[in-house]
Each structure stands twice: as C-alpha cells, then as structure tokens.
Amino acid sequence: MILGAPAVAAPSDPEGGSKKLRAALDSAAKGYDQAKNKLAASKKRQKQLATTISTSEASAKALTAQVNAVANRSYQMGRISTVTLLLNSASPDDFIGKVQSLDVLAQMDSSTLAQYQRDIDAAKQAQTALTAEIAEQKRQVNVMARKKREAELALAEVGGGSAGGFVSVDSPAAKPAPRNSDGSWPRESCTVNDPTSGGCITPRTLHAYEEARSDGFKRYTECWSQRSSGEHPKGRACDFSSAVGTFKNAAATGEDKAYGDRLASYFVKNADKLGVMYVIWYRQIWMPSSGWRAYSGSGGPSAAHTNHVHLSML
Structure with a gap:
C-alpha cells in the first residue's frame, strides 16, 4: 500500500470546475439515486401486492360455493325457533341433538363467511395500495428525469x-x-x-x-x-x-x-x-x-x- 504525498503535481483545487458545479452535481446525483431506490422499492411492493390480490381473489372464489350454501341454509332455516324444535322433537335427547347440530352448523357458517369477508377486504385493500404504488412510481420517474436534467444543465458549464x-x-x-x-x-x-x-x-x-x-x-x-x-x-x-x-x-x-x-x-x-x-x-x-x-x-x-x-x- 503506497502512502504519503505525491512527489510531483497533485490534483489541484478546483478540479476543472467550480464549487457551484460540484454542489449541483452532488444534489443531482443524490436526488437521482434516492428516486431510483424509491422506484425499485415501489416496484417490489407492487409485485407483493399483486400476489396478495391474486391469492385473496382465488380464496374468495373458492369459498363462493360455500357462501351460497350458507345463504340458502339461512333462508331455509331462518324461522326455526327453540319452540319449533321442541314441538318437533320426539324426546329431550332428540331436541338437544338438534340444537347441537344447529350450533355446529352456525359456527361453520360463521367461519366461512368471516374468511370470505377477509379475502374480499384484503383484495380491496391491496388494490388500493397497488394504485398508490403506481402513482408513486410515476412521481419517482419524474424526479429522476428532473435530476438528470439538473446534472446536464450544470455540466453545460464545462462542456x-x-x-x-x-x-x-x-x-x-x-x-x-x-x-x-x-x-x-x-x-x-x-x-x-x-x-x-x-x-x-x-x-x-x-x-x-x-x-x-x-x-x-x-x-x-x-x-x-x-x-x-x-x-x-x-x-x-x-x-x-x-x-x-x-x-x-x-x-x-x-x-x-x-x-x-x-x-x-x-x-x-x-x-x-x-x-x-x-x-x-x-x-x-x-x-x-x-x-x-x-x-x-x-x-x-x-x-x-x-x-x-x-x-x-x-
């Protein structure tokens, strides 16, 4: 490793430009780099959001048949009351069995509907976020173009x-x-x-x-x-x-x-x-x-x- 000061002519200050030029290049370069990183991060998020939308919509579609079945059962059994069950039961044990069956069915229906709603909400939220990311990318592309122009204008001073x-x-x-x-x-x-x-x-x-x-x-x-x-x-x-x-x-x-x-x-x-x-x-x-x-x-x-x-x- 070579250390020490040069024996002949070291690069002088300024290096063929002005303090103003170097400040302009510094600002343009940093601004461009920051915009480029934000653009890359936004594209990465866009890809992740697209996957979320696809997964959520596929899950919701798979649950559609179950949701329709829940709706049909709710319509068909919506008027069944405890008194009706008791009157139509042959014995107390039969009544208890019917109540337990309905309770299990209700829990299944509730779980299906909740998952379906979560999938729909996730898809909507991801779509909204995706729209925002596309807008963010447009902003950063504009920033990069502006910083490129700033650098070129500054360099016009030296060719x-x-x-x-x-x-x-x-x-x-x-x-x-x-x-x-x-x-x-x-x-x-x-x-x-x-x-x-x-x-x-x-x-x-x-x-x-x-x-x-x-x-x-x-x-x-x-x-x-x-x-x-x-x-x-x-x-x-x-x-x-x-x-x-x-x-x-x-x-x-x-x-x-x-x-x-x-x-x-x-x-x-x-x-x-x-x-x-x-x-x-x-x-x-x-x-x-x-x-x-x-x-x-x-x-x-x-x-x-x-x-x-x-x-x-x-």
Missing part, C-alpha cells in the same frame, strides 16, 4: 455534451458495499482512517478503494485532502494516478492512458454495487443519470483529469 466514454464488459465485478434493508445507502461521515493520507474517509469510500486494489488497480492514490470544496475533504472522493508511483504533470499516454481507461470502466460497471456518485477521466464525466458527458476542465492535466481518475462517492 456537457454526450461523449463516447469508457466502458468495458471485461471489467472485474466488485463486492457490493452494505446497503440499508430498503435498498438505500447508509448515511456515512468521515469516520475511518484513510490509508492514502493522514486524513479520514467514509466506510463506503474505503470499500471502493480496497475493491479497486484487490482487482489490480494499485497505482498511487490520494483520497482525503484539505480543499475548499468538493468531496475530498468529506472523505468521499479519491484520485487514482494513471502513472506508476505518483501523479504526473502531463496527460497520460500509452499504458498509463490504458490503465486509466480500465479503472474508469471498472468504477462505471460497479457503480451500483459501490455507491459511485460520479467518475471523471480524460475530459469526461460519468454519472448514473446521464452516462458519459464531456468535461472540459480548464487548466493543466489535474484540472482536465488526464493524469488521474477521479471518483466521488454517494
């Missing part, structure tokens, strides 16, 4: 047009970072030691860093650093040098460029598993909502991100 990007089907698969039971990301702060500096990073950022290293991306990296804005001072970002040893004050070429391409592709492929907010590499930025877009940061290799891959985490 922002669609770009070819860096994607590889051969990228290794990272191990997923822990999520909450509802699929959302846990709120994290700068609480664990940063192995690349004397600062701190979030547990999720550490997980992404360690996964990248375990999958072969072991060149010089700097995560936490004291800057005026952005994710680095919050422990939610890392800069991965494309060169061996340290950051170079020159755009990557040859094998260094290929290494950066592979690393950027790796984080894109595993974005949902790791909790990636965005990736910047070689004048392009990737966000879950927009894919790869142009990012023409002004300045040297650090600002243009041609000498390192920048990773920001949710």
Whole structure:
C-alpha cells in the first residue's frame, strides 16, 4: 500500500470546475439515486401486492360455493325457533341433538363467511395500495428525469455534451458495499482512517478503494485532502494516478492512458454495487443519470483529469 504525498503535481483545487458545479452535481446525483431506490422499492411492493390480490381473489372464489350454501341454509332455516324444535322433537335427547347440530352448523357458517369477508377486504385493500404504488412510481420517474436534467444543465458549464466514454464488459465485478434493508445507502461521515493520507474517509469510500486494489488497480492514490470544496475533504472522493508511483504533470499516454481507461470502466460497471456518485477521466464525466458527458476542465492535466481518475462517492 503506497502512502504519503505525491512527489510531483497533485490534483489541484478546483478540479476543472467550480464549487457551484460540484454542489449541483452532488444534489443531482443524490436526488437521482434516492428516486431510483424509491422506484425499485415501489416496484417490489407492487409485485407483493399483486400476489396478495391474486391469492385473496382465488380464496374468495373458492369459498363462493360455500357462501351460497350458507345463504340458502339461512333462508331455509331462518324461522326455526327453540319452540319449533321442541314441538318437533320426539324426546329431550332428540331436541338437544338438534340444537347441537344447529350450533355446529352456525359456527361453520360463521367461519366461512368471516374468511370470505377477509379475502374480499384484503383484495380491496391491496388494490388500493397497488394504485398508490403506481402513482408513486410515476412521481419517482419524474424526479429522476428532473435530476438528470439538473446534472446536464450544470455540466453545460464545462462542456456537457454526450461523449463516447469508457466502458468495458471485461471489467472485474466488485463486492457490493452494505446497503440499508430498503435498498438505500447508509448515511456515512468521515469516520475511518484513510490509508492514502493522514486524513479520514467514509466506510463506503474505503470499500471502493480496497475493491479497486484487490482487482489490480494499485497505482498511487490520494483520497482525503484539505480543499475548499468538493468531496475530498468529506472523505468521499479519491484520485487514482494513471502513472506508476505518483501523479504526473502531463496527460497520460500509452499504458498509463490504458490503465486509466480500465479503472474508469471498472468504477462505471460497479457503480451500483459501490455507491459511485460520479467518475471523471480524460475530459469526461460519468454519472448514473446521464452516462458519459464531456468535461472540459480548464487548466493543466489535474484540472482536465488526464493524469488521474477521479471518483466521488454517494
């Protein structure tokens, strides 16, 4: 594990953008991710509700014949009284036997009707909830579209047009970072030691860093650093040098460029598993909502991100 400060030009602050831009991207990315998680949760509930409706309706249908029989018996026997039973009984024992039979029948009828009503109620309630979930999904789709637009408008400041990007089907698969039971990301702060500096990073950022290293991306990296804005001072970002040893004050070429391409592709492929907010590499930025877009940061290799891959985490 390589520690310490770089010997040459470390990425400067700002990294080819403004404080306003980074705040806008942060807001858009988090809003998009939250809406996406809510949409997924709603679809899951929709599936469960559909199963409840199907099961309840099938049960009610199966009880229909029994309910009809109960109705017929109630009509036929509704006028039978204790006096009638006594008059029509040959003996007290016969009377008691008839009363007991009617009591058992009444209990059976009551149980059947109660279950039938429960099935009908369950189906109605599930249908109402299902309608609400469909409306919720429409809301979240609209939120995702709005957040996507917000990100694109913010990126217009630094180019922002669609770009070819860096994607590889051969990228290794990272191990997923822990999520909450509802699929959302846990709120994290700068609480664990940063192995690349004397600062701190979030547990999720550490997980992404360690996964990248375990999958072969072991060149010089700097995560936490004291800057005026952005994710680095919050422990939610890392800069991965494309060169061996340290950051170079020159755009990557040859094998260094290929290494950066592979690393950027790796984080894109595993974005949902790791909790990636965005990736910047070689004048392009990737966000879950927009894919790869142009990012023409002004300045040297650090600002243009041609000498390192920048990773920001949710």
